[in-house]
Amino acid sequence: MKRNPVIPYAIIALIGILLVIGVSFIGLDQRDTLQNEEEGGAEQQDDAQEGETADDPEAIYESNCASCHGGDLSGGGGPALTEVGSNRSKDEIQDIIINGTDGGMPAGMATNEEAEVLADWLSEMK
Incomplete structure (x- = not known):
């Protein structure tokens, strides 16, 4: 077979x-x-x-801003923020964070509450 x-x-x-x-x-x-x-x-x-x-400005900055402005505020893709408080008021900084700028800063990078905390913190950078 x-x-x-x-x-x-x-x-x-x-x-x-x-x-x-x-x-x-x-x-x-x-x-x-x-x-x-x-x-x-x-x-x-x-x-x-x-x-x-929500109330930790350094953590908000790290998660929303550091990629462009540098981890140490020294700049990069965006301008340095080491002395931003010398050039702008807290309200101006908060407005930029919320509404952005024509020069490249996008709007809505943080919530209104986060923007207020960030603006308060950044306005002290002089």
Whole structure:
């Protein structure tokens, strides 16, 4: 009796196809789980950051301003803020933080409360 040599290859191919399908479903489920965790985690992180930084000017600055104005207020993409209190009043600084400028500062970089805390802190930089 002669055996058909194609049958073992067909069985191996069928097992391979089933494994690929199974792994794909597992991967899709993991992707959905990760996306849900990221979305939920981002909301929780935003809530935690708002609560933590709402009255800490250095934390607000670090999360909203440091990327352009430098971690030490020395400037970078934006102007240096080391002596901004000598040139502008607290109200002017707060207005710029909230409304931005035509020269490149985008509007809405902080909430009104954060802008007030930042403006108070930056106005002391002289």
